[in-house]
Amino acid sequence: MNKKLIAGNWKMNLLRREARELARSLVQNIDEKAVKCKVMIAPPYTSLDCVKEVISGSIIELGAQDVFWEPFGAFTGEVSPPMLVDVGCSWVIVGHSERRHILGETDEHVGKKIKAALDFGLKVIVCVGETLNERKAFQVESVLERQISKAMQELEEVPSPDCVVIAYEPVWAIGTGEHASLSQIEEAHHIIMNKLIEHFGKTAHNIKILYGGSVNEDNAQYILRIKNVGGVLVGGASLKAKSFLKIINSCGE
């Protein structure tokens, strides 16, 4: 069954004690029998192990916010796919716009990271999305097509459709309180799916496409009902147990 995915990106927030508390509050208050979606949280590297301990045995899965493409070696400051597996991650987010725009990550880097993560059995959330200037210049389609084709460049097929998830995150909607309109989301998801089909053929239909960018406990229910939306990637609203649980609970099949 292709359940939707509700993913929380904690970004560079929370010390270990706070991370443990948030995870504990999620585990204690999540109604596992009623929940109809998959749930993933991505704390900073420093809290992965302690959060793993808390969520172990629950339905909540652990993800990292980034990964490097080499398994070991002289790459100061980087963390590799086998290291993430070792600490208990089953997911990793790749190509987040903050990494692309603040830290200079390129489409090529993103492609290499996806391939390496999949090779080590991690599931990957690949973030794509246009800037405001690109939207104003009517480049949404070309930007999304380029990001998807470069991201998938090193993959001839998806190991399983569940292993790769795309997150459409318009840069102008991230952390601004202004989410994309329902028609903008539907249109972008359509562009992304067409590009995936062009690359992988019919199996692409099973690849989930999430929306991310100012999702909160009030708008999630509407966004999750849009055709082709396979879940949401949540930043700010995933830092409070109450709002993240409300988003989880607003998810139907």
Ligand code: PGA
């Ligand atoms: P936001 O972040 O929900 O705070 O807008 C989303 C994201 O960056 O993934």
